[in-house]
Amino acid sequence: MKYRHIVWIVIGILFIDQVLKFWIKTNMALNESFPIFGSWFQIHFIENEGMAYGLKFGGEFGKIALTMFRLIAVIVGFFYMKRLVREKYHSGLLVCGALILAGAAGNLIDSMFYGLIFSDSTDLTVAQFLPEGGGYGTFLHGNVVDMLYFPLFSGNFPEWMPFWGGEHFIFFRPIFNIADAAISVGVIAILIFQKRFLHKPGDENQKPVGTQPALDDTVA
Template identity: 60%
Template sequence: MKAYFKPFLAIFLILLADQVLKFWIKLNMSLGQEFHILGDWFIIHFTENNGMAFGMEFGGETGKLALTLFRIVAVSAIGYGVVHLVKHKYHRGLILNVALIFAGAMGNIIDSTFYGMIFSESTYFQPARLFPVEGGYSSLFHGKVVDMFYFPIIDGTIPQWSPIWSGENFVFFRPVFNIADAAISIGVIAILIFQKAYFKEEKQENIYPHNEIIEE
């Protein structure tokens, strides 16, 4: 059980931080409201999306339902993967990063599955209410994902000499995201960067099994 402690603790802390912040945003901020943390470079900007990570949309109500159900299946598979990796003693870094991906996926599933039932609609004039008497703003599996982190580090205009999008406004980083999105991104990027180290031991075991006698 000791091997499960760190990845499960990471999952718990990420989910806790993600949901506490989302609840605070929903109950205290109206849509579009923002707070500047570091000038114009780091902004808490409340927005919601019906689709995927970083505010991307996906196919209306039917697409929303399909995406939520797909997320549930995917996160179940990822959760099984975490247990499998721990059980078979894979690299600790790989286990931790898969745990980050699991926690991030679970965080957004909570929004899209339950938020429509427990919150009133967030508007541009007032925050939402928790467990409103008249019921939530939507049904099971049709909630909106809460996003708030906005980093418009570079805000300018694309030069006129550019062969594409010349003269158009350019913002980096434009997408608004949440803790769950960040956890997924960190986990995926870390696995891609350190994959050789993560899978080196496994490859070595496949080449030279412990019970195999190597003859010269």
């Protein structure tokens, strides 16, 4: 696999991620939803200020720190992927790395620019793209747009269960986006196939010390 293939994978995922986010942001009010396949797959528009799947990190300072960390990680990631391609690592690792890199870049775009280019989304109003009065935030202070919701099933925990006994639950509760999904798929695939993916090229040609055949002392 060549480096340009990595770049095209990243661009393709970014395009899908950003097109969907733009459509959601400019066509749906906050917390609005509609079904795709019955009740178990829905488009449900929310925004979050922090990490993937709606997690948050340390308030205002944490948000800036997280955005800067994403920026540094994406820049370093492109250089690291070039090294992996040059050293001819497994194509599966390269694809997974591209997925993770694309996901990080997708949410980074939201955090860096969405506060500048969109008006605020509320439960009653749909955001405008490039509003006359400026966006709802400043550089590095945009919210990440999430919309993929899979409430596969719900119920109540048994009364005898500690802490959550009798409480209502929904599986799968987190709402996420294409970028989050790309990161998750990339990380999970690497964990599952790590023995194959993380095998450094050339290792199979290295023989352990002491494996050379011994000379036959009986031969005159």
